[in-house]
């Protein structure tokens with residue numbers, strides 16, 4: 001992968017600036033720095049290796065050189081989109097899941113920010129906002145996809161099982177093709193950010209739908225219930241053992257099946 005191949009592969013998409021790095025700390029950090037400047041909507045940062053890739057709450061995301069897709073998309077939301085930005089992580093997860101499903105993979109979304117294949121994590125998404133006073137100026141959507149087997153960290157370093165596209169498909173697909181597919185679906189789906197169609201599509205691909213799950217959050221006791229769907233802002237809905245409906249909002253929450 002290099003800057004020329006990247007630009008050539010994405011030339012038909014209506015993207016902003018495209019930047020490739022052989023090695024970088026975190027593509028999200030680079031995107032956040034650029035977002036502060038006049039970077040246009042749909043600008044993209046891609047790296048062949050991340051040395052300080054991040055998940056939520058600064059947990060580490062591993063991206064060994066040449067093995068994975070690591071990219072960050074800079075969005076400049078319109079006034080119409082701004083009230084719906086909690087849904088951005090769902091839009092990105094749907095773009096990844098739907099593009100992988102086109103390759104015959106049964107990808108599902110582990111709410112809020114992971115994509116699974118056969119119950120194992122193949123992709124993580126980290127959305128971060130840049131504020132201008134009370135107003136969101138930019139949203140950075142970071143996407144990490146495990147493409148080759150070597151991108152998957154050792155299982156004893158993980159809190160949730162992981163897999164790669166190579167493992168699931170039998171051969172590693174081209175990273176540039178995976179990236180182009182994801183961006184194509186993302187751009188196609190973006191108008192739905194402001195419609196409930198997005199919520200319906202997102203809900204239809206949720207992993208553990210109808211199953212008993214546990215949601216862990218900080219030091220408070222975990223919430224246990226059956227996963228019933230999504231609220232209109234993308235919050236998760238459960239039904240507990242007393243038949244009560246519970247809404248889990250975004251934040252430092254970790255969903256686990258209770259099988």
Ligand code: ATP
Pocket residue numbers: 054055056057059060061062063113114121122124146151152153157158159160162163253254255
């Ligand atoms: P989980 O439910 O998997 O714990 P999370 O989305 O709550 O995920 P985050 O902190 O957001 O957790 O994601 C980072 C976590 O993902 C790390 O703590 C690590 O366990 C795991 N991880 C790191 N790199 C990879 C990777 N390349 N593939 C799969 N999982 C990874």
Ligand code: BTN
Pocket residue numbers: 025026027028029050052053054055056061063069070071072113114123124125126142143144145
């Ligand atoms: C998660 O599951 O916690 C989210 C992981 C997000 C990883 C991607 S890789 C590209 C971008 N740069 C980062 O530092 N993180 C995101």
